[in-house]
Amino acid sequence: MPSFSEQVPPHALEAEQAVIGACLESALGRMTCVQQLSPDDFYSARHRRIFEVILELDAAGPVNTLLVANRLRELGYLEECGGFSYLMSCINLCPTLDTPDAFVALVKEKSARRRLLTALAKAKALVLEESRSFDEVRSEAEALVLGAHDPEPEEIDPEEWARQVEVEAAMVSQGLGGRRRVKTGLRYVDSTLKLWPRKLTTLAGGTSQGKTATALAFTLGVLRQGYRVYYWSGEMAREEIWSRMAASELGIRYEDIEERRLTLEETQRLTEFMRQLEQKPLVIVDTPRTVANIRAECRQIAHRSGQVDLVVIDYLGL
Structure with a gap:
């Protein structure tokens, strides 16, 4: 059996x-592909190159x-990618040009497997670092x-961000919602503090001034709205949190x-x-954790149960 490094991905x-x-023959099929795939999902270098050009042209017209x-x-x-004849042969290989969903899913699956192989190789190298x-x-x-x-996630450029703002503003003006945020159900907090995705909010105060009580009030309010919460405490046991x-x-x-x-x-x-x-949908952790631990656990929860909407860290030792 070939070694781990010798096996074809x-x-x-x-x-x-x-x-x-x-993508070449059907506007509908192309829409499905460009929404779900990126050039890095393709194993073949020539296919990555062709798909990059397709994305470039699709954005322009x-x-x-x-x-x-x-x-x-x-x-x-062009010659490196097989020439015009190779592009035509790709069209003949897709029997359902308007609905390439099965092919897209297969390309995504193989890409995910390659990413996992890469991650495992890096993990193996970490395990061998006995000094850590x-x-x-x-x-x-x-x-x-x-x-x-x-x-x-791919970084977006300023123009793409402006387009997102335009779409969300139109939704707000039509009463269709808009930019998603986590609500606590506490009117003053939701109108002033506003918990946006990827936003770090720090509650500061002296000893026994209500930081934990406020964090727990936020947690209970967010849970009432149906959001999922990960709560880590470095000071209190789970039972004490329940009591509070x-x-x-x-x-x-x-x-x-x-x-x-x-x-x-x-x-x-x-x-x-x-x-x-x-x-x-509440997870309470009362044992020591690193940032990497918390990130990994939140990903596990997301894969198993659904997206984590709010992460509470009680407390930050500054």
Whole structure:
């Protein structure tokens, strides 16, 4: 059996050719392909080059075999990519030009497998670095493998960003929503603080000034809106967090919950609250974590259950 490094990476050349053919011959098929694939998804260098030209022409106007061939010739890549006859052969390999979904899915799958192989190779190199701690190596290796499922999003240029703003502004003006943000259900917070995706919000204050209480209020509010929350605490055990949440939500003194000085009615309300909390998309972690740990766990949650909308870190030791 060939060694790990000698094995040919997963690929599907005929599926790549079919995708190229759909892009050249069908506007509908091309739309499907350009929305779901990037040049890096193609194993063949010539197919990557052809798809780059297709994307360039598609952004500017019409696309057809002649235009793609001419652009490749201008760039000096036509012969390297097989010439005009190769482009025509790609069209013949796609029996469903308007609906190339199956070929697109196959190209994406092979691309994902190659990314995973690359991640595993990097993880193997990490494991062999015995000068580093096991926990550190494991965290980075997990992040690499999980990250193989989600390639880094491409950076957008200013013009593309402006187009996004234009679309979202039109949606807002028509009452169709707009830019997505996480809401807490707390009117003052939602109108002033505003939790946007990828935004870091820091709650600052002295000792015992309510930072954790505020973070828990945000968490409960976000959960009520149906969002998924990852809550990491470096100070409190999970049970103490539950006690604080219950006290905030039920109007019972935190000290009474901790000391178990509860009436039967309060105990029943507490039990019902915890039953409901268990059904919420909430993950509480009360053991030491690194940034890489937290990132890896959030990716695991996203793949298993759905996107994590809010990450709460309690606290930042500045």
